[in-house]
Amino acid sequence: MKPSILDRLSKLQSPINVLAAVLLGLVIGTALMAIQGHNIIEAYTALFNGAFNGRFNFGGTLERFVPLLLSGLAFAVASQASVFNVGVEGQLYFGAIVAAYFGYVIVGLPSVLHVALVLLLAGLAGAIWAFIPGFLRATWRVNEVCTTIMLNYVAIFFTSYIVNHVFKNPNIGVPQTPTIQDSARLARIMMPSRANTGIFIALGMVVFFIWLMDYTTIGYKIKAVGFNAHFATYVGFRSRWIMIGTMALSGLIGGITGAMQVIGIHGYFLDNFSVGYGFDGIMVALLARNNLKAIPFVAFFLAVLKSGAIGMERFTGIPRELIGIMEAVIILFAAAEALIVIRKRVSLGKGGAEVV
């Protein structure tokens, strides 16, 4: 039978809902600007310019794009197995401190090797950190949302201790680690902004995980566990280890997210450096409905908003928090599963008319 327009539309149900949420968010944000007496056209022009106009501004957008992309990917990968990794923030801190350490102590490696090694070790640190809640969840059904949130604090304070007392740059008053070797740094691609080659690594990782989920037996098993763990166990998959492994993979991405900030942007680990990258990732994954292919677009959109907000504040005086409100509204609407409901026809097979 031919799929009708309605059938086709119903496949687009969730993208349409997300777009509707975004539009509503923009409308409400714009209304707020208008109420406060700002010139809307001016505001949006400033927002656009702040995000796209010139190497510095566009580079700034790309710079924000990378952590959003990676932490969104981290959260979405865990979600494929129906585990909620709210601990990307903590994994990111661990990855960052490990990257800062090995970026500094290893001397004399060629740059490509050094970068690869640092990213790998940072990813490993994140994976180990995510293994703990994954193991607890799969073995004793300890709620991973609770454990990951708590482990975030452990990670943040533990790395804070390290950077204050164990591995601190003695020449500077603020708690930060010594600057990493040049060989560990990612090359800048859009001077004078801090955008760097990390963006290619990040996009490469997204492509890799899309491939992993859609074209490999591992991806199939992860999805089976995520959809229906009973089924996965019954057909003979090791559901428990698949769940733990997926969590570790997610943590690996989280660790690399942190490392990218160190070797791509700052060059060192700074106490409390993350402005909630890990949590922004949840927002990205939520808006992308955990669809890996949608994550780059969503991450880019949010990067534009964030980076444009700064330009807008600078040139029009509209506080950037207003964009924060806009984001919050979008999330609120996106979380409402059925903003627009497209009624799907009850399409049954041959002779199947036992509707109701």
Place this chain on the structure above:
Amino acid sequence: MEPLVKLSGIIKQFPNVVALKEVDFSLREGEVHSLVGENGAGKSTLMNVLYGVIQPDRGDIFIRGEKQHFHSARDAMNLGIGMVHQEFMLAPTMTVLENIILGFEPTKRSVLDYDLAYEQITELSREYGLAVRPESKIMDNSVGEAQRVEILKALYRGAEVLILDEPTAVLTPQETDELFRVIASLKQHGKTVIFISHKLQEVMEISDRITVMRDGKVQGTLDVADATKEKLAVLMVGREVFLNIKAASTKAGPVVLDVRGISARGRRKLSELTDVSFQVRAGEILGIAGVDGNGQSELVEALTGLGRVDQGEILISGTPITNLSPGQIRKKRVAHIPEDRNTSGLCKEMTIGENLIAITLDQPPLSKHGVIRSREVNELAAKLVKEYDIRPANHRIRTANLSGGNKQKVIVAREVSEDADLLIAAHPTRGVDIGSIEFIRSILLAQREQGKAILLVSADLEEIMSLSDRIAVMYEGKIMGIVPAAEANERVLGLMMAGATYDEATQGKGDEVIEA
């Protein structure tokens, strides 16, 4: 005599399908009228038309000769038509009493009159033999109780005609017997009952007349005296059905499954396995009979690695598999059709094809070095869909949208095509339509022909007796005895299912063995 209800020329079209094609149906006052047909034949749609839930595109409804037009179920209710749906429409957190009076509350000076309601309900429940606990919450009630509440609800609303949509699908045999007593008492009180089912045995047992539907059309209405199961099956399926044929017994080969004195904890005390031993040989079907919940589920879980064994040993072709993981046991060439197709057997979010490849995914040619080869996967899926007559014949459709019979065929296709030595089939035909039952049974027999060892667990004695070479009866987690199929009959098996050993069951009754 004027029929109480007459539906004439009912046509209902849904997008893409015509559900009812000019259906005529009439109901005499005071009869029990069964409506049978395979899934998708249009039984439920027709009844929803009568109950006012679905408006027909064309056709008329007459109640006592008067033409009626229903806009909603409320209109039907006002004319004395009540329906008990397959899925109960009850509020779980409210009490039985509240559920019954909901929407039709008796009031005294515009205040809810609970006392009156209580009186009316206990009166009704006594009259029809519908035992309920008015003060208990629905969520604390068993399925059978909830069903009685639904019937009471309909009666309370003044139903003269009661439509029961597959009421026995959710009941245990005992509960079914009780329901039949209730139906008899409804009839005694002059009520008219429409009974929807696809279990012919039941239908023959309680009906006065039987209407058979197929493909949205009525195939015929028979008096029960003129009906036989075979006749009904032919009308339902449109051709002859062979449910009871069995190929001549082949020679059983070497022992494939050897269970030696296993014990395992059960979900309930009664289902705890104690010292269970038996063997299944290549080329034979061993049937496990028993009332549900006597340890059959635990036994299957123990054999497939889904549950733990505390004592004893399980061997497959001589190698111990006790307490191995499900994956490891599958590697010993064991296939398993699980009792619960909706939670374990299928992943409903995945497509037919994805479900079909679940157990062979890791082997060539479906994957190489962990990478799935889509072309091979699609080829295999398309082949299996065709071979096992899975409908719709498109392996890219999600299994959530399939009928029960087709879901089961997906599972059977996956497990059988694996070419294992031992096939464990738990309730392989439970709740599926008669066409699929026939198909699945023929596949099991074909597997036996090919020299597979088959362990068949079923609560359906007829199925066990028609397929098995030997029959083991389970009672309270123990095997009461193993009977060669040739010597088995319903009476002996029935006694054993109630806890008698084979000797006790046959003692002194050897000469009056009733034919099965």
